[in-house]
Amino acid sequence: MNDMTQPHIVKGGIGDSPKRVEDRRFLSGRGHYTDDINRPGQAYAVFRRSDVAHGNIRSIDAGAARAMPGVVAIFTGEDIAKAGIGGVPCGWQIHSKDGSPMVEPPHPVLAQGKVRYVGDAVAMVIAETVDQAKDAAEALVVNIDPLPAVSNMVAATAAGAPLVHDDAKGNVCFDWHIGDKDAVDAAFAKAFKVAKIDVVNNRLVPNPIEPRAAIGDFDQATGEHTLYTTSQNPHVIRLLMGAFVLQIPEHKLRVVAPDVGGGFGAKIFHYIEEAAVTWAAAQVNRPVKWTCERSESFITDAHGRDHITHAELALAEDGAFLGLRVKTMANLGAYLSTFAPSVPTYLSATLLAGVYTTPAIYSEVKAIFTNTVPVDAYRGAGRPETTFLLERLVDVAAKTMGMDRVAIRRRNFIPPDAYPYQTPVALQYDSGNHEATLVRCMELADWNGFEARRAESAKRGKLRGIGMSTYLEACGIAPSAVAGALGARAGLYEVANVKVHPTGSVTLYTGTHSHGQGHETTFAQLVADQLGVPFEQVEIVHGDTSKIPFGMGTYGSRSLAVGGSAIVKAVDKIIAKGKKIAAHLMEASVDDIEFKDGKFTVAGTDKSKAFGEIALTAYVPHNYPHDELEPGLDETAFYDPKNFTFPGGCHICEVEVDPDTGVVSLLNFTAVDDIGRVINPMIVHGQVHGGVAQGIGQALLEHAIYDEAGQLLSGSLMDYTMPRADNLVSIHVGTESTMCTHNPLGAKGVGEVGAIGSPPAVINAVVDALRDYGVTHVDMPATAQKIWSIINAASPRMAAE
Numbered sequence: 001m002n003d004m005t006q007p008h009i010v011k012g013g014i015g016d017s018p019k020r021v022e023d024r025r026f027l028s029g030r031g032h033y034t035d036d037i038n039r040p041g042q043a044y045a046v047f048r049r050s051d052v053a054h055g056n057i058r059s060i061d062a063g064a065a066r067a068m069p070g071v072v073a074i075f076t077g078e079d080i081a082k083a084g085i086g087g088v089p090c091g092w093q094i095h096s097k098d099g100s101p102m103v104e105p106p107h108p109v110l111a112q113g114k115v116r117y118v119g120d121a122v123a124m125v126i127a128e129t130v131d132q133a134k135d136a137a138e139a140l141v142v143n144i145d146p147l148p149a150v151s152n153m154v155a156a157t158a159a160g161a162p163l164v165h166d167d168a169k170g171n172v173c174f175d176w177h178i179g180d181k182d183a184v185d186a187a188f189a190k191a192f193k194v195a196k197i198d199v200v201n202n203r204l205v206p207n208p209i210e211p212r213a214a215i216g217d218f219d220q221a222t223g224e225h226t227l228y229t230t231s232q233n234p235h236v237i238r239l240l241m242g243a244f245v246l247q248i249p250e251h252k253l254r255v256v257a258p259d260v261g262g263g264f265g266a267k268i269f270h271y272i273e274e275a276a277v278t279w280a281a282a283q284v285n286r287p288v289k290w291t292c293e294r295s296e297s298f299i300t301d302a303h304g305r306d307h308i309t310h311a312e313l314a315l316a317e318d319g320a321f322l323g324l325r326v327k328t329m330a331n332l333g334a335y336l337s338t339f340a341p342s343v344p345t346y347l348s349a350t351l352l353a354g355v356y357t358t359p360a361i362y363s364e365v366k367a368i369f370t371n372t373v374p375v376d377a378y379r380g381a382g383r384p385e386t387t388f389l390l391e392r393l394v395d396v397a398a399k400t401m402g403m404d405r406v407a408i409r410r411r412n413f414i415p416p417d418a419y420p421y422q423t424p425v426a427l428q429y430d431s432g433n434h435e436a437t438l439v440r441c442m443e444l445a446d447w448n449g450f451e452a453r454r455a456e457s458a459k460r461g462k463l464r465g466i467g468m469s470t471y472l473e474a475c476g477i478a479p480s481a482v483a484g485a486l487g488a489r490a491g492l493y494e495v496a497n498v499k500v501h502p503t504g505s506v507t508l509y510t511g512t513h514s515h516g517q518g519h520e521t522t523f524a525q526l527v528a529d530q531l532g533v534p535f536e537q538v539e540i541v542h543g544d545t546s547k548i549p550f551g552m553g554t555y556g557s558r559s560l561a562v563g564g565s566a567i568v569k570a571v572d573k574i575i576a577k578g579k580k581i582a583a584h585l586m587e588a589s590v591d592d593i594e595f596k597d598g599k600f601t602v603a604g605t606d607k608s609k610a611f612g613e614i615a616l617t618a619y620v621p622h623n624y625p626h627d628e629l630e631p632g633l634d635e636t637a638f639y640d641p642k643n644f645t646f647p648g649g650c651h652i653c654e655v656e657v658d659p660d661t662g663v664v665s666l667l668n669f670t671a672v673d674d675i676g677r678v679i680n681p682m683i684v685h686g687q688v689h690g691g692v693a694q695g696i697g698q699a700l701l702e703h704a705i706y707d708e709a710g711q712l713l714s715g716s717l718m719d720y721t722m723p724r725a726d727n728l729v730s731i732h733v734g735t736e737s738t739m740c741t742h743n744p745l746g747a748k749g750v751g752e753v754g755a756i757g758s759p760p761a762v763i764n765a766v767v768d769a770l771r772d773y774g775v776t777h778v779d780m781p782a783t784a785q786k787i788w789s790i791i792n793a794a795s796p797r798m799a800a801e
Helices: 025-027 078-081 130-138 182-190 234-245 273-286 294-298 383-401 405-411 436-445 449-458 482-483 521-531 559-587 612-620 679-699 753-769 784-800
Strands: 045-049 056-059 071-076 122-126 141-146 172-177 193-203 211-218 224-229 253-256 290-291 307-315 321-333 361-369 463-472 494-500 506-512 538-543 591-596 599-602 606-611 634-639 648-657 666-674 731-735
Touching: 045 130, 045 273, 071 078, 071 130, 071 273, 122 130, 122 141, 122 273, 172 182, 172 321, 182 307, 182 321, 182 361, 193 383, 211 273, 224 234, 224 273, 224 612, 234 253, 234 273, 273 290, 307 383, 321 383, 383 405, 383 463, 383 753, 405 436, 405 463, 436 449, 436 463, 436 648, 436 731, 449 463, 449 648, 463 753, 494 559, 506 521, 506 559, 521 538, 521 559, 559 591, 559 599, 559 612, 559 634, 599 612, 606 612, 612 731, 666 679, 666 753, 679 731, 679 753
Parallel strands: 045 290, 224 253, 321 361, 506 538, 666 731
Antiparallel strands: 045 122, 056 141, 071 122, 172 361, 193 307, 211 224, 211 290, 307 321, 463 648, 494 506, 494 634, 591 599, 599 606, 648 666
């Protein structure tokens, strides 16, 4: 591992791997999740949901249900409308290529007039117990006249297709583009050869281990609302729900996200259940709790991916990439989820350069409404979709040109001395060394020894393949001004409040949110390293809008690069104030005070003061520069990034295929990632392992499938295949760090790299294993049935040859 950390690693500081602080409570069953919270006098909510994908609501008869034991209240869309409750807003606006704004239909908290997908909530039942609420919800007489549904993008865009929303002609939300079409056309006109590919990026269900939950509470005396929720960004939920849905002033709305059992993007968004229980708590004057069941999660949590793409790559005679044109259809589902429009556009198409020096790129994205669960960001959010497309296309280009797949990558890599590198699709990369990650990954994976292993597999009647993915992604979306100009309806800065206590211990309040990333450990390491205090004396607080000044939460691998940079700035302020106090105590000039390893020292002397002494002086200011400083040692900093960060790397996968059954067995997986500065190597390994496991799940197993009527056929863990231990192998992880040049940590981000680099590496390996069958592409997931069918369809032709 080459982490480029400090030469001397302080125990509990940057570069060390102390055990995760949060694991003590998680492993001992002492985690505190939303469902663990029980407010005095709380009632329970259950939602009645549509069992048809599209239909007109004729009536909802709640008479019998209201008379059932324990029922407190029943609310429908009609009640929501009468109360003047707004729809759930979209947080990002996109304009079509003709300049017109996207179609932005209302998304009511409870369906009004129409249902648009199976799972659309039509009523909320509140009762004394969950079982009573369930019974009453089933007793509701809901009369829906079914309408024809469109469950996929091909059906939705066919002539005469039923409209999901009347104002979305052809079911198109927007038709967006980026790049220089004329330059791309010119590149193709002079191309020696053209490589083409059609790719389906399969729809996924996130499935975090903790289902979503929400508790609304209302204090009649103060008029204050509190929402406890499973969220990755409580401040954003407060902003969207308070300002746009319930019209609650922010100082009267508190949002708390306690321990959260995984998110993967699915818990970024503002969901209707959060608004419903918050509003209902004030109506019934008691807390209202809702906890999602797993089967409910499948039809309510935002799904991921679901793109259909055609791409063409123009190639020169020496294999140089001349131009790339891409057309994508992106499924948005029935409504616009919080950040859905940004995923196939600014988080995806802007990465089409990848790690390559393609001089001309043009991309069109058509976003489509369907009668399915809304689709939004899932781990990687647009970057896995683009990486899969590019890395499959590059392998196809190698075959088209008769070149080695490693050689064609090397031919087109952005060289290290070309950074900063301006791409043709808006982004400017600040740093990277793609050859270094490639070389390291090939060494760890023993790429050169593969043919001997292939021959050994052949002796056993197996088909062995090896695949590679060299990728680059964008993290820490920024700056706020640029993001705002591109359609973001929120800022993208981060905040840190560092409070030093009189004894020298420290509490850090951060606007990011941890739901498995290990912030309580890595952020403590940052503070400990900077201040020279023991790691154990740093406490991390997050997830409560009443305690944090403001923050934008956790997604897009932003926590360290953006949140960590805010921490560095706040600690710098602490040190600067500490120097002034130390200078006063030691009767020296501030310019002569040095701070290192927890001590303030007068330069060139042995006079020093420990950090703890300075902290005590700040709170017991008997001898203190009162004219210059206020007492206390408490500083806040905001950090608005200057640019994205750009992690990259190389992933190599080795598989074996059984031609008799089509079963794909994973044999080896190696990931070498350039993530900038590494704070905790152990946590980096864990993040990569988790991401790779999810990427393997997409590549080989997972697929959310709807029938023509809009019913989710893979709507439970009996039908939707998640990766298990026996589907995985020991994952080899390495790092090659080039520092981010524009944040104080040099950090780039690691949370999503595993899910981005792994799917194309797996599929490239599967295609390589099937090379003798004339296979050039396999869509994800590469299930046993699919591979068996491909082999058997090709066998007669291969035998004839």
